[in-house]
Amino acid sequence: MSLEITVTTENSNSKRVSIAGSLDSNTAQELQHSVDAEIGDTIATVIFDLKELDFLSSAGLRVIFKTRKMMDNNGGRFLLVNLQPQIKKVFEIIKALDGMNVFKNQEEMDNYLAAMQNKVIDGE
Amino acid sequence: MNKPETSKTCIALKHKAADCRKLHDFLSKNIQTKNMPTEIQHDLRLVIEEIFSNIVNHADIASQDNEIKVELKHGTRSISITFTDTGKAFNPLCDHENCMHENDHSEGGMGVHLIKSLTDHQEYKRIRQQNVFTVTKHYNQ
Numbered sequence: 001m002s003l004e005i006t007v008t009t010e011n012s013n014s015k016r017v018s019i020a021g022s023l024d025s026n027t028a029q030e031l032q033h034s035v036d037a038e039i040g041d042t043i044a045t046v047i048f049d050l051k052e053l054d055f056l057s058s059a060g061l062r063v064i065f066k067t068r069k070m071m072d073n074n075g076g077r078f079l080l081v082n083l084q085p086q087i088k089k090v091f092e093i094i095k096a097l098d099g100m101n102v103f104k105n106q107e108e109m110d111n112y113l114a115a116m117q118n119k120v121i122d123g124e
Numbered sequence: 125m126n127k128p129e130t131s132k133t134c135i136a137l138k139h140k141a142a143d144c145r146k147l148h149d150f151l152s153k154n155i156q157t158k159n160m161p162t163e164i165q166h167d168l169r170l171v172i173e174e175i176f177s178n179i180v181n182h183a184d185i186a187s188q189d190n191e192i193k194v195e196l197k198h199g200t201r202s203i204s205i206t207f208t209d210t211g212k213a214f215n216p217l218c219d220h221e222n223c224m225h226e227n228d229h230s231e232g233g234m235g236v237h238l239i240k241s242l243t244d245h246q247e248y249k250r251i252r253q254q255n256v257f258t259v260t261k262h263y264n265q
Contacts, residue, residue: 058174
């Protein structure tokens with residue numbers, strides 16, 4: 001099974017990476033290349049949308065966590081949204097969901113982002 | 125007493141990541157008629173991917189031209205998968221470099237953790253210059 005990656009700019013400093021298909025040992029490098037090409041220092045928020053992701057192996061997980069680490073080091077935000085049950089199970093097995101910004105759907109994530117924005121506006 | 129029904133199938137693969145696709149096809153073809161729950165099928169797909177990647181990544185140059193043999197053995201409500209390769213002695217279950225870093229998953233080590241978590245039994249043997257690694261998964265139909 002192949003991998004399909006779509007990167008969209010949500011606003012000037014936010015990118016959504018939609019990942020469809022199989023993120024495995026054969027395809028993980030494709031995602032790494034997209035991240036390297038699309039996610040620069042000026043990006044404040046990266047959203048990995050896994051709605052169409054059917055399969056995830058440790059090779060794919062490494063790319064996801066490297067991206068998260070890069071965003072943490074840059075003082076940015078890394079969000080995961082729309083995890084299918086079989087994908088969520090993989091994250092749970094490796095005990096990786098604690099401390100991560102994971103949202104079950106778009107609405108939940110939008111509410112979080114709106115709350116974050118309000119905090120900035122309120123000067124908190 | 126009736127003997128439990130078992131069946132066995134085998135495939136030979138090359139030491140290259142692309143052959144993982146053939147392995148997935150082989151698994152799918154051999155489990156779709158077994159009335160196996162979808163979640164178990166997904167678990168097995170992930171397990172074989174991790175084991176195969178491990179073998180390919182740890183192969184020395186001398187063994188890269190040799191085959192990796194994979195055998196599926198079905199029991200009544202269980203499946204055993206055995207990987208045999210001629211690479212240098214390598215027991216993934218005792219590979220300290222492969223330990224998962226719980227605070228930094230970007231460092232890897234997750235593959236072995238997934239294999240152990242998603243199967244009920246794992247066994248490594250070194251037999252006649254070959255690594256023989258078997259995992260077994262039990263399931264309810």
